[in-house]
Amino acid sequence: MQLILFLVIALIIDLIISDPDWITHPVVIIGSLITFLEKYLQKEKDDALAAKLKGGFLVIIVLLVSYFISNYIIQQSLRLNEYFAYFIEIILLSLMLALKGLIKAGKEVYLALKINNLEQARKKVDLIVGRDCSQSSRQEVIRAVLETLAENTSDGILAPAFYYLLGGLPLAVTYKAVNTMDSMLGYKNDKYINFGYAAAKTDDFFNYIPARITAFLIIAASFLLDFDFKSAFKTVLNDAAKHPSPNAGYPEAAAAGALSLRFGGINYYQGKESFRAYIGQKKKKFEASDILKLNKIIYYTVGLFLILALIIFALI
Numbered sequence: 201m202q203l204i205l206f207l208v209i210a211l212i213i214d215l216i217i218s219d220p221d222w223i224t225h226p227v228v229i230i231g232s233l234i235t236f237l238e239k240y241l242q243k244e245k246d247d248a249l250a251a252k253l254k255g256g257f258l259v260i261i262v263l264l265v266s267y268f269i270s271n272y273i274i275q276q277s278l279r280l281n282e283y284f285a286y287f288i289e290i291i292l293l294s295l296m297l298a299l300k301g302l303i304k305a306g307k308e309v310y311l312a313l314k315i316n317n318l319e320q321a322r323k324k325v326d327l328i329v330g331r332d333c334s335q336s337s338r339q340e341v342i343r344a345v346l347e348t349l350a351e352n353t354s355d356g357i358l359a360p361a362f363y364y365l366l367g368g369l370p371l372a373v374t375y376k377a378v379n380t381m382d383s384m385l386g387y388k389n390d391k392y393i394n395f396g397y398a399a400a401k402t403d404d405f406f407n408y409i410p411a412r413i414t415a416f417l418i419i420a421a422s423f424l425l426d427f428d429f430k431s432a433f434k435t436v437l438n439d440a441a442k443h444p445s446p447n448a449g450y451p452e453a454a455a456a457g458a459l460s461l462r463f464g465g466i467n468y469y470q471g472k473e474s475f476r477a478y479i480g481q482k483k484k485k486f487e488a489s490d491i492l493k494l495n496k497i498i499y500y501t502v503g504l505f506l507i508l509a510l511i512i513f514a515l516i
Contacts, residue, residue, distance in 0.1 A: 203365050204509055206286070210293040211361075211502065218300040225295055226270075230377045233262060234384050242395050251394035259381060259398045266377035271370040289369050296364070296372045298356035299502060302349060306491045309345045313338065313488040328352075331467040340465075342486035346494055347463050350455035351448045353418070353498050355379055358505055359410035365509055378406045404446050411447035414501065415440065415454040417508070421500035422458035427493070432457035435480045442477035449479060456480030458497060459490050 219225055241254040270292070277285035305328045312321035321341050325333045329348045333341055359379070364372035382403035385396035415436050422429035435457030436450060442464075443449025456463040462482035467474050 201510075201513055203368070204506065204513060206290050206293060207361055207364060207509075208506060210290050211297060211299060211506075213290065213294040214297045215300045217294075218304070219295060223291075223295065226292065226373060227295075227376060227380050230262065230266060230380045231384065233265060234258070234381055237261060238385070238395075246395075248394045252397045255385065255395040256398035258385075259402050262377050262381055263374055263402075267370045267374045270373040274369055293364060293369055293372060296360040296369075296376050298352065299498075302352050302356055303495050303498065306345055306349050306495050309341065310488050310491040313341070313491075331469055332471070333468075335468075339486045342488060342490060343461075343463060343465070344467075345491055346455065346459070346461070346486070347452055349491070349494050349498065350418070350452045350463075353455075353501055354407065354411045354414035354447070354451045357498075357502055358414050358417070359407055361502075361505065362410045362413065363406075365513075375406055378403050407447040411450045413505070415450035417501045417504045418451060418454035418458060418497060420504050421497045422454075424500055424504075425493075425496060427458040427497070428460050429458060431460060431481070431483075439477075439479040442479060444476065453479050455494055455497065459493060460484050461486060461490065 237258045241258055242251070243254075246254065273292070274285055274289055277288045305324070309321050309324045312318075312324055318338055318341070321338075322333050322336060325336075325341050325345050325348075329344050331344065333344050336344065360372045360375050363375040367374075378399075381399040382396075384399075385392050386400035386403060387393075387396055419429050419432045419436070422432045432454045435453040438453075439456075440449040440453040443452060452463055456479050460481070460483035462478050462480040464476045464478040464480075467476055
């Protein structure tokens with residue numbers, strides 16, 4: 201129960217201060233470690249096997265450092281004062297969660313679209329997606345932000361919360377390290393197809409359960425909000441596996457169905473066209489207001505996660 205209480209407080213802190221400038225974000229430190237290790241491990245002359253082994257070695261180092269350093273910080277804080285340790289744990293946990301950042305990112309795109317400033321909307325969405333939206337239409341900008349909001353409901357909020365409840369702050373930090381490695385190394389291009397293989401597979405493993413929990417809770421939230429929860433359920437069953445990621449398709453499918461939209465289609469990466477399988481049924485056109493609807497779904501999804509966790513802990 202203490203874990204749930206700390207998680208609730210951390211979420212409230214995140215909603216109030218998000219990522220303050222006066223704290224060096226742990227992800228920045230983890231990213232620096234990844235960059236340092238990549239510099240010394242990755243070599244152009246390496247064959248596929250050597251690159252995969254070195255990439256796997258990097259993953260192991262980053263996982264161990266992330267877990268044991270965060271555990272060491274908590275243990276040393278406990279030696280000083282129990283309540284000080286609680287404070288440190290809650291603050292660090294709040295930095296692992298991205299609820300306010302995700303909601304804010306979506307709303308900024310919405311506000312730009314509301315005043316018909318498509319160029320500004322493109323710039324805002326480019327900050328939060330991996331694809332190039334610099335020439336995207338209004339419809340494609342909305343699709344891009346909705347897809348990333350849905351996916352990051354799992355990656356940025358529920359997954360770190362899930363691992364915190366499972367193994368405390370060290371496991372939450374470890375998950376964040378996994379997510380950071382995937383975002384930095386998990387590309388299917390010539391440079392990272394082998395070296396980033398272990399990072400991508402590790403991310404797939406860690407996100408398997410949280411992504412499916414997120415999809416289930418989005419469906420439940422859609423029911424409470426009187427959105428199309430039946431379509432959300434059907435879309436998860438029929439289309440989630442079509443996504444190139446083994447996990448991202450689940451929250452995206454649930455969101456697409458709930459909003460009566462069709463995700464997927466043509467995306468651009470570094471100037472190259474890429475088609476992503478369609479997810480959901482095109483029952484209506486994308487509207488800027490869909491961003492606000494999904495933001496509301498996200499809030500409800502997080503609330504339902506906390507309720508579900510409370511019930512499970514009470515039964516254990």
